[in-house]
Amino acid sequence: MPMKSGFSHNRGLEKMADKSTKLTLLPVARIRTIMKSSPDITVIGQESLFLITKATELFVQHIAQESHSRSQNKNSLVYGNLAQVVDDDIAFQFLADVLPKKVLARDYLQSLENNS
Amino acid sequence: MAESGTPEDDLSVPRAALNKMIKELLPSVRVSNDSRELINNCCTEFIHLISSEANDMCNKSLKKTISPEHVLAALDSLGFGAYLEDCRSVLEECKTVAAKKRRASNRLENLGIPVEELLRQQEELFARAREEQAVIEQEEWSQLQAAQAAQQQQLLQQQQQQQGNGHVQPPAPANHAQDSAT
Numbered sequence: 196m197p198m199k200s201g202f203s204h205n206r207g208l209e210k211m212a213d214k215s216t217k218l219t220l221l222p223v224a225r226i227r228t229i230m231k232s233s234p235d236i237t238v239i240g241q242e243s244l245f246l247i248t249k250a251t252e253l254f255v256q257h258i259a260q261e262s263h264s265r266s267q268n269k270n271s272l273v274y275g276n277l278a279q280v281v282d283d284d285i286a287f288q289f290l291a292d293v294l295p296k297k298v299l300a301r302d303y304l305q306s307l308e309n310n311s
Numbered sequence: 312m313a314e315s316g317t318p319e320d321d322l323s324v325p326r327a328a329l330n331k332m333i334k335e336l337l338p339s340v341r342v343s344n345d346s347r348e349l350i351n352n353c354c355t356e357f358i359h360l361i362s363s364e365a366n367d368m369c370n371k372s373l374k375k376t377i378s379p380e381h382v383l384a385a386l387d388s389l390g391f392g393a394y395l396e397d398c399r400s401v402l403e404e405c406k407t408v409a410a411k412k413r414r415a416s417n418r419l420e421n422l423g424i425p426v427e428e429l430l431r432q433q434e435e436l437f438a439r440a441r442e443e444q445a446v447i448e449q450e451e452w453s454q455l456q457a458a459q460a461a462q463q464q465q466l467l468q469q470q471q472q473q474q475g476n477g478h479v480q481p482p483a484p485a486n487h488a489q490d491s492a493t
Binding site (some may be wrong): 256260274 | 322323324325328329331332333336337339340341342345346349350352353354355356357358359361362363365366369370375376377378379381382383386389390391393394397398401402404405406408470484
């Protein structure tokens with residue numbers, strides 16, 4: 196499913212941010228800590244940090260809304276909905292390890308048998 | 312899912328902030344706990360993904376600091392070009408807020424006058440103070456001299472008066488030795 200450009204849904208995020216004088220909803224300091232946990236990351240400027248924080252917020256919005264649109268029951272969101280998004284959207288391929296589609300035990304055992 | 316907490320597990324987006332976001336994005340939708348946990352993990356992965364790509368772009372550009380341009384280029388190349396527009400407006404807001412803060416801190420400390428102007432005014436005040444002090448000292452000296460001159464004048468007049476009345480006898484040759492004491 197192609198990604199919408201411009202994100203008309205983002206007005207939701209804008210409204211949330213306007214409630215306070217902060218520029219971001221997620222704490223910038225925490226995002227910096229997460230980044231720094233990777234040893235090869237060099238120096239990052241303050242504005243770049245804000246950008247990545249904002250991008251992460253957009254990502255949450257993106258994945259939450261895409262997952263919800265795939266759920267059968269519009270009142271709930273379950274793991275399966277999230278996993279589905281990884282399959283459908285190429286940009287989310289990087290999440291394949293984090294969101295593996297749950298495999299039925301017997302299918303797994305079957306594949307083990309096939310490989311031996 | 313890891314059972315025990317490794318240091319990496321503590322490095323994630325704060326759960327409360329995330330829950331609040333999800334609540335406002337999908338109001339009246341029941342989101343299972345494991346879904347929330349997964350969205351959290353996805354966030355961490357996303358942050359690593361973007362930083363890593365931005366870092367690569369930074370290294371290629373031979374710059375030392377990851378700049379906003381590197382981040383924007385990274386988002387685009389990873390397939391998140393749709394985020395660019397909103398990211399750019401946050402960048403503009405950032406710059407505006409930073410500029411406002413700099414102007415505000417200058418003004419608050421100096422009552423609306425920039426630092427250079429204040430220094431100039433201070434120098435003027437010092438120069439004026441030195442001038443006034445010099446004038447005062449000059450006047451005092453003149454007054455002192457005038458007072459001394461007046462005193463001398465008075466003494467002289469007194470002496471002349473006394474001589475005129477004859478109270479002071481011109482010294483007789485015989486008493487010359489005594490009078491020389493005055």
